[in-house]
Amino acid sequence: MKTRLRISECTAEGYSPLSIHPGWQVAYLTTVPEHQLDDLINMEVHTQTDELFILLKGEAVLLTVDYDTQEKEFEAVAMKPFVMYDVPQGVWHNIAMAPDTLLLIVEKDYTHLHDVQYTPFDEEDKQMVCKMIQEALQQ
Numbered sequence: 001m002k003t004r005l006r007i008s009e010c011t012a013e014g015y016s017p018l019s020i021h022p023g024w025q026v027a028y029l030t031t032v033p034e035h036q037l038d039d040l041i042n043m044e045v046h047t048q049t050d051e052l053f054i055l056l057k058g059e060a061v062l063l064t065v066d067y068d069t070q071e072k073e074f075e076a077v078a079m080k081p082f083v084m085y086d087v088p089q090g091v092w093h094n095i096a097m098a099p100d101t102l103l104l105i106v107e108k109d110y111t112h113l114h115d116v117q118y119t120p121f122d123e124e125d126k127q128m129v130c131k132m133i134q135e136a137l138q139q
Contacts, residue, residue, distance in 0.1 A: 006019065010028045010030065010102065012030075013030050013032055014029065014030060014032040014035075015027060015028075015029045015105075015112060016028060016029075017112065020109050020110065021109060022109065023108065023109055024106065024107070024108060024109055025106070025107060025108070025109045025110070025111070026104065026105070026106055027104075027105040027106075027107070027112070028056075028102060028103060028104055028105065029095065029097075029102075029103040029105060030097075030101065030102055030103075031058070031097040031098065031099050031100065031101045035094075035095060035096060035097045036096065036097065036098075036099075037059075037061070037096045037097065037098055037130075037133055037134075037137075038096075038130050038133070040063070040094055040096050040121065040126070040129060040130075040133075041120060041121060041126075042094065042118045042119060042120045042121060043063070043065055043092040043093060043094050043118070043119055043121070044092065044093065044094060044116055044117065044118050044119075045090060045091065045092045045093070045116070045117050045119075046089055046090075046107070046108075046111055046115045046116060047089055047090055047115060047117075048089060048108060048111070048115045049089055049107050049108030049111050049115060050086055050087060050088050050089050050107070051086075051087045051093070051105060051106075051107045051111070052084055052085070052086050052087075052105065052106040052107065053079070053084070053085045053087070053095065053103050053104070053105055054082060054083070054084050054085070054103065054104040055079040055080065055081050055082070055083070055101070055102075055103055056081065056082070056102045056103065056104055057081070057100065057101060057102040058097065058098050058099070058100050058101025058102060059078075059079075059097070059098035059101060059137060060078075060079045060095050060096065060097045060098070060101050060103060061076050061077065061078050061079065061095070061096045061132075061133045061136045061137060062076070062077045062079055062085055062087070062093065062095055063075065063076050063077075063093060063094050063095070063096065063129060063132070063133070064077075064087065064091055064092060064093045065092045065093075066092070067092055067119070072125065074125075074128065074129060074132060076129070076132035076133055076135070076136040077136060078136040078137055078139060079095075079103075092119070096129075096133045
């Protein structure tokens, strides 16, 4: 029987758009080395879109940082399954993930190609972020 539906599956590792439409897209993110709980390497920002995250499976910690203050202000939030987390445009963020974690992402179309900037962690920030991730998971 012919279907009128467009059906997409999460088959690739890491970040992958599932469906791109004019003005918005749905993607997913699975655990890859640069998103592991103890191995984040950077933060990212989008200047033209909010980014919505929903944890579907596994464990994840959503990190944000304010680089505009004199002292960087990091925040780490343990994500709960099926709860939407809205990262407003202009907020630096990243997600640390346990193995076998799956996130759903909704954002402006082609954000992954045209609206992403990265800033790497220095060694001090990396150590602090790892500690914050562990503390968030224990709460």
